[in-house]
Amino acid sequence: MLKNYFKIAWRSLLRNRTYTLLNAVGLTVGIVCALMLYTVIQFERSYDTHHQKKDRIYRLVTDMETPEGPNLTGAIPYPVPATLKAEYPQIENVSFYIGGGPGQITVEKSNQKFREASGIYAVEPSFFDIFDYLWLSNEASVSLGKPGNAVLTQAVAERYFGSWQKALGQTIRLNNNNILNVTGVIKNPPANSDLPITVLYSVTPRTSTDWVSINSAWQAFVLLSPNASGEQFNAMMPAFAKKHRPVDAHKAVFRLQPLSEMHFDARYGTPSGRTFSMATIRSLTLVGIFLLLMACINFINLATVQAIRRSKEVGVRKVVGGNRRQLLGQFLAETTLIVSISVLAAVALAQALMPLASRLLEFSETLQLLHDWDMLVFILALTLVVTFLSGFYPAIILSGFNPIVALKSQVKSTGNVTLRRALVVFQFAIAQVLVFGMLVVVKQMNYFQTKNLGFSHKDPVILLSVPTDSVSQSKVSTLKNELLQQRGISALSMSFNSPADDRNWFTPLRYDNAEKDTDFAANMKLADPHYFNLYAIEFVAGRAYAATDTFRAFVVNETLLKRLGIKDPQEAIGKTINLWDGYYEAPIVGVVKDFHAESLEEEISPMLMMHSDSYGFANVKIEASQLLEAMPRIEKAWNRIYPEYIFDYQFLDDKIASFYQQERQMSQLFKLAALIAIIIGCLGLFGLASFTAEQRVKEIGIRKVLGATTSSIVAMLSKDFLRLVLVAAIIAFPVGWYLMNIWLEDFAYRIKISWWMFGLVGVSALGIALFTVSFQAIRAAISNPLESIKGE
Incomplete structure (x- = not known):
């Protein structure tokens, strides 16, 4: 039928x-x-579900309270992980990891250079006690047992040495600075992971008593014991923060974020930089x-x-x-x-x-x-x-x-x-x-794409990644002089990051000899005086700091003054700002109009700008009509001044566009x-x-x-x-x-x-x-x- x-x-x-x-x-x-x-x-739902202990893995995050609402970050102060493990038996293991950003790897034997866009981490051996990776060679206790050892993924090892077996025992240099011995190789992590590992290396743990400063590169994961609850543990965290943080510091609470939530929570971000x-x-x-x-x-x-x-x-x-x-x-x-x-x-x-x-x-x-x-x-x-x-x-x-x-x-x-x-x-x-x-x-x-961000990016601007070691920094003046003589380059400035960037450094401050820190953190931007002209950042009071004002003057934005309750920008000129309990103190010499330092998903944050003695980026403005002709000349100058480093750059517009990938x-x-x-x-x-x-x-x-x-x-x-x-x-x-x-x-x-x-x-x-x-x-x-x- x-x-x-x-x-x-x-x-x-x-x-x-x-x-x-x-x-x-x-x-x-x-x-x-x-x-x-x-x-x-x-x-998307399968991200990092391949780890056997995934239900017990948490990331340490920081919730800062401000008058405008919570300020959330996936980073933590340096002493938090070790102190937590010492004080709470519910924590089976903890692993601090630093970095995750780009870097240059040089193979000592062949002197070949490779630029990694991400995934270079300094980790502790306990990282592999928390996360599951398939070892092709020695395990973590051997591979990362002492400082200076490195572990590569199979794809990276094959790219550097032809086969992963040949990688073992070889020596590589990270950013022409750290000498690392390759002691282990792991299978390539799956694509559905927010930990985009390429190179892992071990470092000597350092002690720190700074419970206030937060760097986006400082992050940690925790493995709770089988009978412990993340929710119950988080209930104890306010008392932990109160115990260790200075009384006059801005309010902040540390929290455990379940690994299963990390990929879906854009508030804290992810090491891969991608959320859904x-x-x-x-x-x-x-x-x-x-x-x-x-x-x-x-x-x-x-x-x-x-x-x-x-x-x-x-x-x-x-x-x-x-x-x-x-x-x-x-x-x-x-x-x-x-x-x-x-x-x-x-x-x-x-x-x-x-x-x-x-x-x-x-x-x-x-x-x-x-x-x-x-x-x-x-x-x-x-x-x-x-x-x-x-x-x-x-x-x-x-x-x-x-x-x-x-x-x-x-x-x-x-x-x-x-x-x-x-x-x-x-x-x-x-x-x-x-x-x-x-x-x-x-x-x-x-x-x-069309909103005025408060700074000019009409002409193309490329961000050149400049090495930060002392020898390379001594050549920065030569690089600037050579590039400014090139036809088509209209301006150049050195800085810690671009005007709109996802790498930010937030710190509390004391204004005008106040007795305690503000209840908000300011976004610090380190840049030379040419930064303001290159990006046409407008002043509403005062002036830019001078080239001689290294660590001697501040420029702030309008939002910082609003948070301080100051209505007239002229009133702030000459007043001092104190950072890190008097470690650094200088007067305000200028106030700039607000500009968007992050994506348009975020409110403009208080901003603090100053001149440093070293920078990681060169901001190079190029006339649009000369772009195609100028790029080969810039690369040629770079290779002449920094022959040991790969010419690595990014267009500012591409960086801004990356904020809105999703x-x-x-x-x-x-x-x-x-x-x-x-x-x-x-x-x-x-x-x-x-x-x-x-x-x-x-x-x-x-x-x-x-x-x-x-x-x-x-x-x-x-x-x-x-x-x-x-x-x-x-x-x-x-x-x-x-x-x-x-x-x-x-x-x-x-x-x-x-x-x-x-x-x-x-x-x-x-x-x-x-x-x-x-x-x-x-x-x-x-x-x-x-x-x-x-x-x-």
């Missing part, structure tokens, strides 16, 4: 090719979206469900249209003895066949599109669709759900025809008309919500989702228009005989559908406004949702719907009226 069902179903589908194609295409598109979104979500919020995962899940539902709705609408054409077939089957159960099985078999074809096509198409999705989402490796049993179970479950959602209702309707009415061709309706219209409204409401979301995300991204990805995903939703929605509208045209064919014929014009018939058939789209808009607009307002709340600086956005989405939806419906309406209007009414 089952074999016959599928044999007849196959013949029926071949006989109705257009219907089969429309249904298969709609389902395939919906299933492709579901498969790809599921793959992305599963990949749970809100985004929920959004993608909803988008996938909605697109799949839209595809199923299409199937239902198209199936009810097809039902009219098959009414006689149903009548004949019932007359010759077919019962409803058999007919139900027959039509479900047809649905199963279409869904199975769609699923197979979707799997093949999704696999082919995975490289594109990986590039779009900027993953380091191409995502694999069929990578585990979970995906196969998901595909099977998806097939069953789609089959039931798409096929059950049409099968009930088709199998329920009265045979006499069906044989007389008097079937006027199939199923509940109100339900079908509600489904179309639901489809277009989803489509308009997605289009509206896409518009808001794109506008917010444009806002990021938003850029969301923008692309919303564009694709909106486009797919519109396509699926149009297919659904096409199905309902076909159904209406079939139902009203005799009415149209009579109207034409009585003199109705083609345009009046098209208008008659179209107006009902346009009403459905308007109803969908009325539903979609408040939902879209609410959802996108929630999304915008994550940004300190954001656009306002304007009325014209709703108008643009509504007009676009009406235009698309009119175009879709007009095809069927015109076809019905120009048909021969005699053919449509001859049966009367």
Whole structure:
């Protein structure tokens, strides 16, 4: 019996090719979206789940309290990890790690130089007691047992030495400074890890009593004992901070952040610099469900249209003895066949599109669709759900025809008309919500790109990474002189970082001989006096410090004065700022207008600027018309002055753009989702228009005989559908406004949702719907009226 069902179903589908194609295409598109979104979500949710003790691993983070709200960071003061382990038996192990940023590795034997963008850490051997990595050689106790030893990943070892076996016993130099002996090699960490390890090396632990200063490079992980609770431990942390931190320090609490939350919490960031919020995962899940539902709705609408054409077939089957159960099985078999074809096509198409999705989402490796049993179970479950959602209702309707009415061709309706219209409204409401979301995300991204950041980056600026050892720093003057003589270079400044940067150094301060530190931390920016001219940073009071003012003067921003309660910037000129209990004290010589030192997701923070005696970056401004010619000359000068270092640079605009990587990805995903939703929605509208045209064919014929014009018939058939789209808009607009307002709340600086956005989405939806419906309406209007009414 089952074999016959599928044999007849196959013949029926071949006989109705257009219907089969429309249904298969709609389902395939919906299933492709579901498969790809599921793959992305599963990949993001799998970050760092490969560690056996993952449920007991926590990162130490710092929550600082300010009058404006919490200031959160994934870094900690240096003494915290060792002190915690000494005082709390609930901690089984702790590992401090330093660095994670870029660096240059030189192979001593061949003098080959390699630039690593990230993943160079100084760690303790206990790091490998907490995290699980597969060793190809000696284990941690041997490899990192004493200072100066280094562990490489397999890929890095092969890149440096040709094979990982040859790496053992070799010597490398880190930044031409630290001599390291390669004593161990580990398998490459998986791509879904927020610890992008390349080189690990051991250092001698140092003692420190500074419980206030925080450097973003100082981070630590904790392994709790099996019977300990992270929540209970965090309840003890305020007392721990109060015990060890100075009384007059700004308020701060240390906390354990579960490893399972790290990848999804942008407030603290991650060592990899990449996060993926749970809100985004929920959004993608909803988008996938909605697109799949839209595809199923299409199937239902198209199936009810097809039902009219098959009414006689149903009548004949019932007359010759077919019962409803058999007919139900027959039509479900047809649905199963279409869904199975769609699923197979979707799997093949999704696999082919995975490289594109990986590039779009900027993953380091191409995502694999069929990578585990979970995906196969998901595909099977998806097939069953789609089959039931798409096929059950049409099968009930088709199998329920009265045979006499069906044989007389008097079937006027199939199923509940109100339900079908509600489904179309639901489809277009989803489509308009997605289009509206896409518009808001794109506008917010444009806002990021066009907003005045408070400093000039009109001309290209490159950030040259300058070595910080004493010999290299002594050549900085030579580098500056040579570059400034090059044609096309208009300005040069040395600094700790760029004006907008994700590497920041926050510290408390004392203003005008105050007795205690402020209750907020200021963002310290070290830069030479040329920094202000190069970036056209505007002064509202005072002046820039002079070249001779190394550690002798401060420039502050307007926000710092607001936090201090000072309204007139001139009032601050000459007042002193004291750092680190008098270790450094100097007067304020200038006040600059606020500029954005971080991403636009963050409020402008208080800022403290001063001139140092050494810097890690050269800011080189190049005339836009001379960019292509200037870059080779800059590289040539660099290689002449620093032959032992790789020429390494980054454009400032690229650095600023990196702040908004996730938003850029969301923008692309919303564009694709909106486009797919519109396509699926149009297919659904096409199905309902076909159904209406079939139902009203005799009415149209009579109207034409009585003199109705083609345009009046098209208008008659179209107006009902346009009403459905308007109803969908009325539903979609408040939902879209609410959802996108929630999304915008994550940004300190954001656009306002304007009325014209709703108008643009509504007009676009009406235009698309009119175009879709007009095809069927015109076809019905120009048909021969005699053919449509001859049966009367």
